[in-house]
Amino acid sequence: MKKAPLYSRSRRGVAATDAPPPEPVGAPQEAPAAPSRLRVFAGRHERALWVAALLVLVLAVMSWRAAPKPPAPLSFEQIDHLVRQSIAEKPLASAGAKAYEKIIPSVVRVVGYDRAGQSGTDPHADRKPRRDTPGSDDARPKRDGGELPGFEERGVGTGVVIVDNGTILTNLHVVLGAERVRVTFMDGLEADAKLLSVMPEHDLAVLRASKIPDDLYAATMRSTADLQPGERVLAVGFPFGIGPSASEGVVSGLKREFRSPEGERMLTNLIQFDAAANPGNSGGPLVTMEGEVVGIVTAILNPTKQRVFVGIGFAVPIENAAQGAGMPPF
Known part of the structure; x- marks a missing residue:
C-alpha cells in the first residue's frame, strides 16, 4: 500500500493546493472606501487652486527680479578714478601738517624782560645779542614793551611744555639775565614763569608757569636712539x-x-x-x-x-x- 507524499514537487500542485477556495456564488460584496475630504475639496475647487499656484509663482519671480544684485567688480581704471576724485574733493593732510597739529598745543612763546632804561647798566647786557643762537638776537621787537609797563623785552624765544603742570623747557640763553620771564600759551593765556633749574652744559633751562590753561597738553617725547640722518x-x-x-x-x-x-x-x-x-x-x-x-x-x-x-x-x-x-x- 503506498503512503501519501508529504509534499509535492509540482508547482502546479502547490498552487492548486494553496489557492483560496472560491467564494460561494451570491456572497455579499464589500462597499468601496469613501473619498477623503481633501480630494473632495480639490475636485470642487480645482480651477481656483491652479490660479492661486500661478499667482504664487508670478510673485516669486517678481521678488527675485526686484532683489538687489551684487555689484559688478570695479576695473583698475574705475578704482583709480574714484581715488583721484576723493583726493581732489578732500585732500589728505601732509605728515608735516599732522605733526604741527599734534605739537602746537604744547608750544609757548617765551619773553625775557629787563627794567626799562637799565639795559646799559645790566651786567648781562653785553651778552645778549652776541651769539649765533636763534634766541639771543636783535629781534626783540619792543622797547619799553607795552605788555609789561616799566619793562622792555630783551629777547623772544620759544618753549615746549613737557609736564602738564606748567613745566616748560627752553634754552638758557633765552632767559639768562632776565629780570622777569613771561610765557604765552597757545590759547592766549599769559603768565609769569620762574626758573626751576638750568643745564649750562646743554644750554637748557626749565621754567614753571604761575598759571596754566585748563586743557594744557604736554608734548610727547621720543628717544633719539633710532633717529637717522634723512629722517x-x-x-x-x-x-x-x-x-x-x-x-x-x-x-x-x-x-x-x-x-x-x-x-x-x-x-x-x-x-x-x-x-x-x-x-x-x-x-x-x-x-x-x-x-x-x-x-x-x-x-x-x-x-x-x-x-x-x-x-x-x-x-x-x-x-x-x-x-x-x-x-x-x-
Whole structure:
C-alpha cells in the first residue's frame, strides 16, 4: 500500500493546493472606501487652486527680479578714478601738517624782560645779542614793551611744555639775565614763569608757569636712539617773534659739536638739521612727523655776521633735556 507524499514537487500542485477556495456564488460584496475630504475639496475647487499656484509663482519671480544684485567688480581704471576724485574733493593732510597739529598745543612763546632804561647798566647786557643762537638776537621787537609797563623785552624765544603742570623747557640763553620771564600759551593765556633749574652744559633751562590753561597738553617725547640722518623733522617756534611758525626739513647728522663765535661754550652731541631756524626759534621743539619731540632747537651756524639761517641748525637731544627736568630717561 503506498503512503501519501508529504509534499509535492509540482508547482502546479502547490498552487492548486494553496489557492483560496472560491467564494460561494451570491456572497455579499464589500462597499468601496469613501473619498477623503481633501480630494473632495480639490475636485470642487480645482480651477481656483491652479490660479492661486500661478499667482504664487508670478510673485516669486517678481521678488527675485526686484532683489538687489551684487555689484559688478570695479576695473583698475574705475578704482583709480574714484581715488583721484576723493583726493581732489578732500585732500589728505601732509605728515608735516599732522605733526604741527599734534605739537602746537604744547608750544609757548617765551619773553625775557629787563627794567626799562637799565639795559646799559645790566651786567648781562653785553651778552645778549652776541651769539649765533636763534634766541639771543636783535629781534626783540619792543622797547619799553607795552605788555609789561616799566619793562622792555630783551629777547623772544620759544618753549615746549613737557609736564602738564606748567613745566616748560627752553634754552638758557633765552632767559639768562632776565629780570622777569613771561610765557604765552597757545590759547592766549599769559603768565609769569620762574626758573626751576638750568643745564649750562646743554644750554637748557626749565621754567614753571604761575598759571596754566585748563586743557594744557604736554608734548610727547621720543628717544633719539633710532633717529637717522634723512629722517624728516619739523622745527616750531617764533622766528623773529613771528609765530607760531613751522619749517620742515631733515636730520642732517648726529653727534655734532658747536662752539659759540666768542668761544664761550662748547655744545656736544647735537642733532644737526636743515629745517629753517632763525633768532626766536631757540628753545622750540624739533619734532618727528609723528609730532614727537626729539630735540630742543638751540643754535644755528652761519659763517657771516648776519645771524640768520643758511642751512645748518642744531638741537639738543631730548634725553639731555628730560634728565635736566628730573624726568626718567628713555
